[in-house]
Amino acid sequence: MAEGGGEILVWELAYKSMIRSKHRTLLTFGGMVMAGVFLTLVLTANSGFGKVLSRPLRELVGGDLLIVPSGVTYGRMASGYPGIKHLPGQGPTILNYEALLRQAGQAPNVSLPNPGFIMADVFTRSGQMVPIMARDFRIAFDHHGFGSRLAEGRGFQPSDEGELVVLLSPRYQPTVPVGGRIELLFPRIYVDDGHVRYDYAQGEYHFLTVVGRYNFSLPFPTQVALVPFSTFCRLTGLPAGHSFFVSFSIQDFNYEAATVAWFRERLPDVRVFGPQDLYRIIVSGMQSEGLELGTPVFTVTFTGLMYLVAALIIANTMYLSAVQRQRDVAIMLAMGARPGQVRRTFLAEAILLSLTGSLTGYGLTSFFIFLSTAGRTDALGDLGAITLRNGAVIAAVTVLAAVVAGSLPAWYASRVQPMEVLRYE
Amino acid sequence: MSEPVWALSARGVSRWFRLDHQKITAVDKVSLDIPTGTIIALVGQSGSGKSTLLSLLGGLDRPSEGQVFLDGKLFGDPVLVSESQRAELRQRHIGFVFQAYNLISTLTAVENVMFPLRLAKLRPALCREKAMHLLGEMGVADRAKHLPSQLSGGEQQRVAIARAIVHEPGIILADEPTGSVDSKNGAIIMDLITGLCRKRGKTVVLVTHDPSVAEVADRIVHLKDGKIAGVEA
Numbered sequence A: 001m002a003e004g005g006g007e008i009l010v011w012e013l014a015y016k017s018m019i020r021s022k023h024r025t026l027l028t029f030g031g032m033v034m035a036g037v038f039l040t041l042v043l044t045a046n047s048g049f050g051k052v053l054s055r056p057l058r059e060l061v062g063g064d065l066l067i068v069p070s071g072v073t074y075g076r077m078a079s080g081y082p083g084i085k086h087l088p089g090q091g092p093t094i095l096n097y098e099a100l101l102r103q104a105g106q107a108p109n110v111s112l113p114n115p116g117f118i119m120a121d122v123f124t125r126s127g128q129m130v131p132i133m134a135r136d137f138r139i140a141f142d143h144h145g146f147g148s149r150l151a152e153g154r155g156f157q158p159s160d161e162g163e164l165v166v167l168l169s170p171r172y173q174p175t176v177p178v179g180g181r182i183e184l185l186f187p188r189i190y191v192d193d194g195h196v197r198y199d200y201a202q203g204e205y206h207f208l209t210v211v212g213r214y215n216f217s218l219p220f221p222t223q224v225a226l227v228p229f230s231t232f233c234r235l236t237g238l239p240a241g242h243s244f245f246v247s248f249s250i251q252d253f254n255y256e257a258a259t260v261a262w263f264r265e266r267l268p269d270v271r272v273f274g275p276q277d278l279y280r281i282i283v284s285g286m287q288s289e290g291l292e293l294g295t296p297v298f299t300v301t302f303t304g305l306m307y308l309v310a311a312l313i314i315a316n317t318m319y320l321s322a323v324q325r326q327r328d329v330a331i332m333l334a335m336g337a338r339p340g341q342v343r344r345t346f347l348a349e350a351i352l353l354s355l356t357g358s359l360t361g362y363g364l365t366s367f368f369i370f371l372s373t374a375g376r377t378d379a380l381g382d383l384g385a386i387t388l389r390n391g392a393v394i395a396a397v398t399v400l401a402a403v404v405a406g407s408l409p410a411w412y413a414s415r416v417q418p419m420e421v422l423r424y425e
Numbered sequence B: 001m002s003e004p005v006w007a008l009s010a011r012g013v014s015r016w017f018r019l020d021h022q023k024i025t026a027v028d029k030v031s032l033d034i035p036t037g038t039i040i041a042l043v044g045q046s047g048s049g050k051s052t053l054l055s056l057l058g059g060l061d062r063p064s065e066g067q068v069f070l071d072g073k074l075f076g077d078p079v080l081v082s083e084s085q086r087a088e089l090r091q092r093h094i095g096f097v098f099q100a101y102n103l104i105s106t107l108t109a110v111e112n113v114m115f116p117l118r119l120a121k122l123r124p125a126l127c128r129e130k131a132m133h134l135l136g137e138m139g140v141a142d143r144a145k146h147l148p149s150q151l152s153g154g155e156q157q158r159v160a161i162a163r164a165i166v167h168e169p170g171i172i173l174a175d176e177p178t179g180s181v182d183s184k185n186g187a188i189i190m191d192l193i194t195g196l197c198r199k200r201g202k203t204v205v206l207v208t209h210d211p212s213v214a215e216v217a218d219r220i221v222h223l224k225d226g227k228i229a230g231v232e233a
Helices: A006-020 A022-061 A074-078 A097-106 A146-152 A229-236 A253-266 A275-288 A297-324 A326-335 A339-373 A379-383 A388-414 A418-423 B050-057 B083-093 B109-119 B124-137 B153-165 B183-200
Strands: A163-167 A181-192 A195-213 A226-228 A243-245 A271-273 B008-019 B022-034 B039-044 B065-070 B073-076 B094-097 B171-175 B203-208 B219-224 B227-232
Touching: A006 A022, A006 A339, A006 B109, A022 A297, A022 A339, A022 A388, A297 A326, A297 A339, A297 A388, A326 A339, A326 A388, A326 A418, A326 B083, A326 B109, A339 A388, A339 B083, B008 B050, B022 B050, B022 B065, B022 B227, B039 B050, B039 B183, B050 B171, B050 B203, B073 B083, B083 B094, B094 B153, B109 B124, B109 B153, B124 B153, B153 B171, B153 B183, B171 B183, B183 B203
Parallel strands: A163 A195, A243 A271, B039 B203, B039 B219, B094 B171, B171 B203
Antiparallel strands: A163 A226, A181 A195, B008 B022, B008 B065, B065 B073, B219 B227
């Protein structure tokens, strides 16, 4: 005889208990819907702020823009940090990816031209990343990232050609003199079977010329920082040769400020921009659109409290359920159910109850956000960033809350002594 | 000649409880052998320990001392048998019928009958087929989709009997099975229990204080103050 899984029975019992105890279910469901609504609002606003933040620079640069906050690790970035657009598993991130796809799709086997400009830094061995901005090309040094090539010492060839960059890497400066050249490898990009492919073997080399070296102590000695000189000038409209962009991984704002000050002191004729300056450009852009960058602390705290209350509702509901259903549990145990099955049934019910509630909240909220922001091209439209990813986050948070809140009642339920309960009925 | 294998066997079984630092003995050193295929009635006054003994025989409770054997296998022991082991043996070998019916309130009649089969991990479709067949035999097939709260006492008890035998256990333990129904329904229920069990060769242990119910038994065990006061054939 074919076997039906014991776990299916557990979920089935949980489901039946949920739908046949309507009053209890509805009350808990209501609480979870509210929690889902608030978490959806916070997550949507968070994603929306990412888009709003990037708007002024998007307009400045044209096309998509990548903003990587200082100190964001590659792992975190690959997992989809809000506001970051990236190509999974391909190392450095591309910008204007849609344009790239369009170009590649229209002309298969086309090799993309060399970059128009770079204002970028690279991954370091510690996994730290510095802000990247680029346009119309994919930065692809090699499969291992630029850091490893530097470490092997193969990437530098003196040359008079190439763009001007400034190398801010004490560790590697001895190998690259001022006037030296840094070699970058760009892959041939083509479309094969509907997928965009990157062929490094047939790639194209590009050379950057180091025009400056600045020796200062970076938080991580293996860090590499390159600043294409002309590109930032082009971007900002500042005269070439008189501007400088300090771009490196900073986790300590005081240190960052000190470094920027250090540059300003030594380069009095140069306008020095740091990551905080970039941030201010973004904020001023937001303000010009009538938006304020509010602190998320209130909303996050409020949502956290909502979830705490929701978890307490679940715990209370499941505890009452465990008390009310002592006889049912005793019967199940008498029939031969294991205490573990009883525990899992209660946990499954807690998960089902909260998941349906919070996802309903997510669905309703997303629908109303969609209705109120659809068709808008202004910053408010950006704010309505509904993503399935947010739904997944809500589901995960809810399951966690349900498991935490339901564990004690589930354990309590499984401790029922069938003989004692059934004897006194 | 080899030792006979009893369906159930109690060896010096006692069960006591502590209440306000006072030791209350519910079952006191009871030894009892129950042959396969017989119907045994445990009778006695309220508080004589018959329901506690039934729980010990059915593995719902752990003896304070002594041992219980099921088909010759150790089933009840103060320390040697875990709750999981007892649960597994209960699920395979024992069916329970209670005075208060004790159907699972959130499951329909047919789902209640299917429950022991689902625990045995049979296919749901097969479980349903078997359950419906038995509900038909019990004359309550038309109430299959009703919740326990929508059934009368007699109907609930018939569903409970179907649930007790659906997984074909060798032993049926019934605690005052007619205690909550009227005499007409009581007679029907006893006919069902004895008829089904005789037809299928089950061992039945009944707890009752009703002499007319005890009459159907092959042996009547009288309990008094937790001890066996007498056995009549």
